Amino acid sequence: MDSVGLEAYLIVAAILFVCGVVCMATKRNGIGVLMGVELVLNGANVNFVAFSRYTPLGLDGQATALFVIVLAAAEAAVALAIALNYYNNYQTIDVDRGNELQG
């Protein structure tokens, strides 16, 4: 078959996943960490849809990808509310400043 193979999509998903993980681990801005989370979830979605196309996974992969999109949007909303509270308490969004357990 002349079309793009499965491994190419999996490698694209791996690159997205790794970029998301490095973003989550190294960013000091809390919103930057949230962007890393979105990249990770997108990498997983590309994996699901690629398997849905190239293997007998079929419709299950696409339905799971849809659920992942919906849950990621919900999680981004709550995480942003937490980030706003963090900013209200510390007057900065730098996550390295949150190094005390109390208040």
Place this chain on the structure above:
Amino acid sequence: MTEQLLFWVFAILSCGGAVAVVANQNVVRMAFWLVVSLGSVAALFFLLHADFIGAAQLLIYVGGTVVLLVFGVMLTASGHTIRIQASSAETLLGAGVGLLLLCVLVFAVGGVDWVAISGRMPATDMSAESADDLMGRNLQERVTNSRTPQATAAASDSQSRFEARRQSGRTVRQLGLSFFGLRPDRNLNQSAGEALAPGFLLPFEIVSIHLLVVLIGAAYLARAKRRVTSGSGTDL
């Protein structure tokens, strides 16, 4: 050929956008490159014949989540934000660990024989498109089995219309029916005694309640409070 070219364009855009998100220090530019990356991922979904997922990605991610993140950037902006810089040692360590993780993943992906494994997968071998094949076969049977000329004309007319409009990627109806509990990709071609394949009705209901809970929770968390001075208590 066109598919290869389009795949390479959008793969480079999405991976480059992701690397740019990691590499940038300014959070507003990170948001821009995130838009580029997520839009290219939506284009990759369209290339994978998942039209509904691609459209949902554009609507929800690019049109919703990234806008939410930009709002967050606006509300948490301060003078310190622009000058937040990681030290060069941290940058090197992060890049090194990321490259190692990428090598592990690529090695795992390349070392598996996907064709042989997919031959061993259980249950069905009906992909999302082959239900259209089945429907095409049903329409063809109706054409060949019809007795009167009017029935033949009507059946072949509907078949030709179906064939003309049929493209792979039209998964909206099948996805919608699966969220209802029916699985048109598995239940159409079964013998009488087999159990029906389960749909996605229960996860759909659970996700709906989840969205409601998240809506209420986020609204409560982000409600207007009195501005606290540093050191005093909070009313979280």
